[in-house]
Amino acid sequence: MADALLLSRLQFAANISFHILFPMITIALAWVLLFFKLRFNATGDEKWMNAYRFWVKVFALTFALGVVTGITMSFQFGTNWPGYMNTVGNIAGPLLAYEVLTAFFLEATFLGIMLFGFKRVGNRMHTVATALVAVGTSLSAFWILALVSWMHTPTGFEMRDGVAHVTSWMEVIFNPSFGYRFIHTMLASFLTVAFLVIGLSAYRMLRDDITPAVQASLRLGIIMAAVLAPLQIFTGDLHGLNTLEHQPAKVAAMEALWETRRGAPLVLVGFPDAETHSNKYAIELPGIASLILVHDIQGEVKGIDAFPNAHPPVAPVFWSFRVMVGTGVLMLLISWAAAWSLKRRNGLSPFMLKALVAMTFSGWVAVLAGWYTTEIGRQPFLVSGVLRTADAVTSVSAGNIALTLTLYLLLYAVLITSYITVVFYLARQAGEAGSKTSEPTAHGPKVLAGKAATEGGHA
């Protein structure tokens, strides 16, 4: 039977992987909802309110999943990682406390008004409630990313008797990797939402549910994706250079560089082998890793061998990184193709719409892959250079952890299936309700998906 350390790590990974899916949607979707609301207030055009009404349902469902999986996270520290709080509790504690105090209550309380209060508080207060929910979700991201970043690049503290004590809160919060991580993660959230909005809108178009609200949402999503995807690749590169400075072992694993050398090659694909410290079947571009990382084709890059007993496992970091970059490039290409098609042909072909539907949850893939790259890349430390993961684990028996892990996995499998099914069901239902009630279905050549979608409907 596996030991408590491995099982606790698997359980934490399962919990946080499942949790992060939902905040990554609600953070940016809250701002998109505020955008819809403000456009409605400014123009009085009913299509913005219709878009709001549909997406607020998706938001409510996603938010509920985020809340309940977040509660699980808050217990995990004590149940599985008591050594974490015992060592760095003086730093992690206040940051988590501020997240609860400034963000959680704000989001949860005004969400109630945002969802159910429209008739009771009037339009202006309803807009304020929407704005407060958006501020709350982003504040929450601020605090938790400050803590996560501190675990990667800890500053502003001193160790006394094996316990971390704060010397400067400014240095703790604005630690060296925080700015990069915060921007990279926020952009990831907006891209995730852009593709979710695009995907469900394209899905509705394919079903001939072509209303002004659907068209406006699709257009907004495509503009967001086409602008943000290249920006994200650029900030990702800056984040990588920051990582090279502070966590060179992680970069060595991302690039599968086993030995420190000049003119290090970029390994495009290959199978890193921890036994032989080499890559099998590798396709390499000589000198390119050096060029990217130190901007000199003959520059020296540190390999895994420079970090004995203090480097992450290579293969998972190497592969996660490639999945993230690959998904990012795909998002860039498809959003530009869609934007071009919209501009030049004033519509999207059924094939393009289907491709966009397939990309609905592509943001999740990139987010998880990126998360694994950075978090597995921090191993074997829980807090870089301060606390090893193995030293923080619980003394709870492996059997108990195996039991709870199994229960969580079963529950999560049911929930993720239900979530995706219901989100698409909501999209179908919105179309059926829309054709019955006031919102007119647009027709004619001026329609965004115009001819193509009509053909798609007959196909």
Add this chain to the structure above:
Amino acid sequence: MLEQAPDLATAAGWLPLAFMIIMGLAILAYVILDGFDLGVGLLLQLGESDGQKDTMIASIGPFWDANETWLVLGIGILLVAFPAAHGIVLGALYLPVALMLIGLTLRGVAFDFRVKARDEHKATWDWAFFAGSLLAALSQGYMLGRFVTGFTEDLWSYLFACLIALSMASGFALLGSTWLIIKTTDELQRRAITWAKRSIVLLAIGVAGVSLATPLVSERIYEKWFGLENLIVLWPIPAMTALTFLIAYRSLSRLPAKLDEGLRDSEWVPFASTVAIFMLAFHGLAYSLFPYVVIDKLTIWEAASAPESLMFIFVGAIIVLPVIVGYSAYAYRVFRGKATDLSYY
């Protein structure tokens, strides 16, 4: 062992005390607020029609998210202010904590799924909502029971924890049904009165049983309550609890006749007296436990974080908590009165 407080004029003396009070209030707020919405979950399957179930859910719709946040705050303060205790308590309660979390997850999502999923799946999500609420209520009571006995590993302690689990579920059902009396009308309101009368009897039996059994399973609490001077100072607590039970029961018995005459002004009395019962029980419990966070093992001063970290949170908490209470009160005011249909306007 540090039975007495260190100098309360020092930060290391008063800060842990202040955080114990904030944590206590957060947990009390959680038990009462999430208690009524968990209670509505326990009663959901007693609703006769889909319409009644929808109204029951609508009565807690705008509130449950924020109510559950008090648990995160309470457990968050345990984590940040008393990290040593957090590890011991949650390590000892490993399985019930996991069951509670699964229960809370199930009901939290069922809440949203039931109105959004296809009609034929609605009954399944209703069932999940009930089962999740029951699992959460029982686990919470069981955890309290294990905590009070200091995690003692004998048969009586486990039975005692099970007794508290059942009492907790009855208490939540009472909170839920009296909440429904305020938020509903007609047929459903009458049914809620019946549910409340049954719950209050169960709760009274439970509280009496727990009161008798507590001194038997915990020597420390026995000494604290039955020492001569304390007996005189403390007798008002059980006396007031008994009185509050009587007020609640009497008001429940008279309510149907009053409603027949169209008199609605005493609809809030059963809920308010139930809240009073919870507050009194909490008060007695807090008195029994102080100054320990882990009974007979760890006092609040031994378990506390470094003063400079506590100070950093304290400043924020003092500024932000009144704001939270303010806008929570605003939200309850916005949704005052009878629950209407659950719809996004």
